[in-house]
Amino acid sequence: AQKITQTQPGMFVQEKEAVTLDCTYDTSDPSYGLFWYKQPSSGEMIFLIYQGSYDQQNATEGRYSLNFQKARKSANLVISASQLGDSAMYFCAMREGVVDYGQNFVFGPGTRLSVLP
Amino acid sequence: DVKVTQSSRYLVKRTGEKVFLECVQDMDHENMFWYRQDPGLGLRLIYFSYDVKMKEKGDIPEGYSVSREKKERFSLILESASTNQTSMYLCASSTFLGSPLHFGNGTRLTVT
Numbered sequence: 001a002q003k004i005t006q007t008q009p010g011m012f013v014q015e016k017e018a019v020t021l022d023c024t025y026d027t028s029d030p031s032y033g034l035f036w037y038k039q040p041s042s043g044e045m046i047f048l049i050y051q052g053s054y055d056q057q058n059a060t061e062g063r064y065s066l067n068f069q070k071a072r073k074s075a076n077l078v079i080s081a082s083q084l085g086d087s088a089m090y091f092c093a094m095r096e097g098v099v100d101y102g103q104n105f106v107f108g109p110g111t112r113l114s115v116l117p
Numbered sequence: 118d119v120k121v122t123q124s125s126r127y128l129v130k131r132t133g134e135k136v137f138l139e140c141v142q143d144m145d146h147e148n149m150f151w152y153r154q155d156p157g158l159g160l161r162l163i164y165f166s167y168d169v170k171m172k173e174k175g176d177i178p179e180g181y182s183v184s185r186e187k188k189e190r191f192s193l194i195l196e197s198a199s200t201n202q203t204s205m206y207l208c209a210s211s212t213f214l215g216s217p218l219h220f221g222n223g224t225r226l227t228v229t
């Protein structure tokens with residue numbers, strides 16, 4: 001079964017508008033972390049934002065915020081005021097448990113975001 | 118800022134060659150990882166290491182080996198490169214207590 005689901009293979013947004021990228025996850029572990037990464041066409045994976053399962057408030061990092069709905073097991077990424085440089089693949093990822101032992105870090109299939117001028 | 122450096126951005130090798138992909142991190146992270154990324158298949162874990170000289174198989178270790186002689190360096194070795202190993206290879210590191218994975222820029226390997 002897929003542990004991370006990203007239902008939007010591709011999305012378009014107008015420059016300066018906000019966009020939400022969906023992510024749902026599946027785990028029975030009470031301790032987990034959720035991550036979003038950006039991958040531009042150049043290939044590097046850039047860490048954007050993190051949400052822990054026990055965090056009470058939604059994480060924010062500049063123009064990025066994570067809409068964490070624990071009961072629904074969703075962790076959507078919101079990008080405000082989109083810029084042309086935001087065009088990239090975006091991956092949602094989850095680490096189950098507290099300790100990182102490699103195979104407990106899983107990635108979703110990604111969403112390709114295109115920002116239109 | 119964490120820096121993870123992969124030695125080559127692009128690499129072209131012939132079938133049967135032994136290939137070394139090098140990765141170095143400068144933040145004293147315990148964990149290091151090698152992933153490959155292919156269209157439609159996402160990121161797949163090849164090997165990871167949680168300490169010097171320690172290694173664990175990931176989801177797709179066949180045809181690969183790794184070496185971690187020093188904490189900061191994690192090498193991926195293709196013993197005899199094959200065309201189905203043409204891919205994007207991504208190295209990452211993290212602390213033991215589950216910090217984000219920090220990735221290098223990737224190596225795009227083509228085996229002809």
